[in-house]
Amino acid sequence: MKKTILAIIMLCLLTPFVLYAQDVSQLVEKVKAKIEQVKDYTASGKMKTNVSFLKVPVANVVIYFKKPNQLKIKNEKGISFVPKGTVSINLNNVLSSGSYTALDAGVDKVAGIPVRVVKLLPSDENADVVLSTLYIDEARQVILRSRTTTRDNGSYELEMSYAKYVSFGLPDKIIFSFNTKEYKLPKGMTFDFDDGSAVKQEAGKTKNKKGRAEITINSYSINKGLADDVFK
């Protein structure tokens, strides 16, 4: 009798969690379904790179994507230092494998918009991604923010805002935060010009290992077909 009562109590306690887990799994599936409408796209926009040791202009970039996970950012006219992890702006990378466990981590707000926080744990123990946290706008079924921790490449964060292409789950603006290595070259190699009057670098300024790339998309060309050559 005691065992039966205990079992009933346990069932009552655990049932809401199981139901929530089902809820977030369904939510993630809906987001995934939205993203998967897009087989390929070409997007043009501007990229602002903000890294303590890089002084670069705003770049006109073209982003190419093709399913399942090919993504390339190109600056057709000039030079762009594209952060390595920007491939993660393709959310298919996170969701398309399907082999993960979705856990409900409550609710929060991103830019004033209420979101459901979902943690994705990959089933594959050897996967590079250790943990992804998604902040999902349940009303529009899009991801507003994602935080990814990788095994070898540090952690990075994406923040996205949506407008015209929300029906495809494609953002109009992406802010990508990432880790960089410390930059230092020997002065004997660079022969810097320094007459002593220059404002000295603030201590540790270039040791700031956080970088930021802000991509503002002007337009997307969706599902028009894309050759594999552009990703070479």
Add this chain to the structure above:
Amino acid sequence: MWKLLQIELYKIFRKPRTYIAFGAIAAFILLIQLALLANGKDYLQFGLGFLDDSFEIPYDKINNGYWICFLVLNLLLIHVPILVALVAGDIVSGEANMGTLRLLVSKPISRTQLVLAKFFAAVTYVIALLAWMALFALVLSIVLFGTGDVVVAKSMEMHQIEKVDVLWRYFAAFGFAALALILVASLSLLLSVLSDNSIGPIVGTVCIIIVCTLISEMQIPLYDKYLRPYLFTTYMLGWKGFFYIAVDGDGQTIRGSVENMPAILKSIGVIVTYTLVFVTASVMVFRKKDILS
């Protein structure tokens, strides 16, 4: 004065040693261009490879004619003073050594005019040398590699200058380099006036520049505080200042800007002042010189 200058130029360009500098510069630049045509990406990766983990670096795009010109100037402008000294150090003492100086000053021209004519002849040689360097380093590099954005690596940061914003910086940089090399020529002229043989002023100029450059670049706090600000070599790298671009509050580069224009103007001021001091001293010494050879 014009006639005197023509005669001095004739004397400079008659000597085979004058062309050593032109040959050396052409050979050096061609070797760099050949190396970068073959292994440009490897060379860049050697310097910037440590950033490969964080960024996709378009090495092929960086390896363009504008960047190669910057690399050449970076490698070569430290050594060109030696080539300038080779000619300017010989300009007075060479004549003393050959015994033609006494004959020359016996002509109905003032000694001041004579020294100034020799100085302007050395200036012409410097400008010709830089024009030659520009032809190979800039024009030929553009022909061989095309144009593109310039990436300038400093010890603590990296600057990228857009293609459309580059060319005027080269004109400014070559102009600055001309001033710096004219300073070297004026130092050589002074040593040449003080000497009766060619080797002394040439070696003397080279030694002064090497020692001063070492002190300028060693980054020893004691030297940085008490010596560096007074050495002309500290300011000779000012041409690079045109390739250090300013950024806005957002960290993005501002087209047409220079990070530290006052430092460049200060360098120009110091270089011009030193040149005037050396030339004036040359004139004064030569006017009082007892010419026995």
